[in-house]
Amino acid sequence: MVNQIVRASLLTLLAAGTASFAQDGAATYKAKCQMCHGADGLAGTPAGKSTKARPFNSQDVMKMSDDDLIKVTTNGHGKMPAYKGKLTDAQIKDVVAYIHTLQK
Numbered sequence: 001m002v003n004q005i006v007r008a009s010l011l012t013l014l015a016a017g018t019a020s021f022a023q024d025g026a027a028t029y030k031a032k033c034q035m036c037h038g039a040d041g042l043a044g045t046p047a048g049k050s051t052k053a054r055p056f057n058s059q060d061v062m063k064m065s066d067d068d069l070i071k072v073t074t075n076g077h078g079k080m081p082a083y084k085g086k087l088t089d090a091q092i093k094d095v096v097a098y099i100h101t102l103q104k
């Protein structure tokens, strides 16, 4: 069991170097962001509503640059928690890439 987990994490680390951004970003999003921002990124969850998170496909968020999105995720903003020290820079980049897939 533990071995399997270790092996799975190693595989994830290996894969992270190559192609699977979207997949890693999706996993991070599901674990850390979805409870507020919603599976669809529209922030329709109870936590999203009570913190007044905006839908990722709203005009205001659509016009933010990757740098802006990365900054908000790293440092937090208003009720948005900061993920500095909780996620690596690479994980934050991947999760922002995943957010773009929710902006369609």
Ligand code: HEC
Pocket: 028, 029, 032, 033, 034, 035, 036, 037, 047, 048, 051, 052, 053, 054, 055, 056, 061, 064, 069, 070, 072, 073, 077, 078, 079, 080, 081, 083, 095, 096, 099
């Ligand atoms: C506790 C609820 C909560 C969680 C968990 C959360 N967010 Fe947020 N997020 C918010 C709120 C509220 C805002 C709006 C902040 C403001 O007032 O500008 C926000 C804003 C953002 C923004 C800026 C764009 C916007 O909608 O204003 C990004 C990007 C973002 N969050 C990404 C993430 C990512 C990535 C995660 C997971 C690693 C995450 N959030 C987890 C509540 C949350």
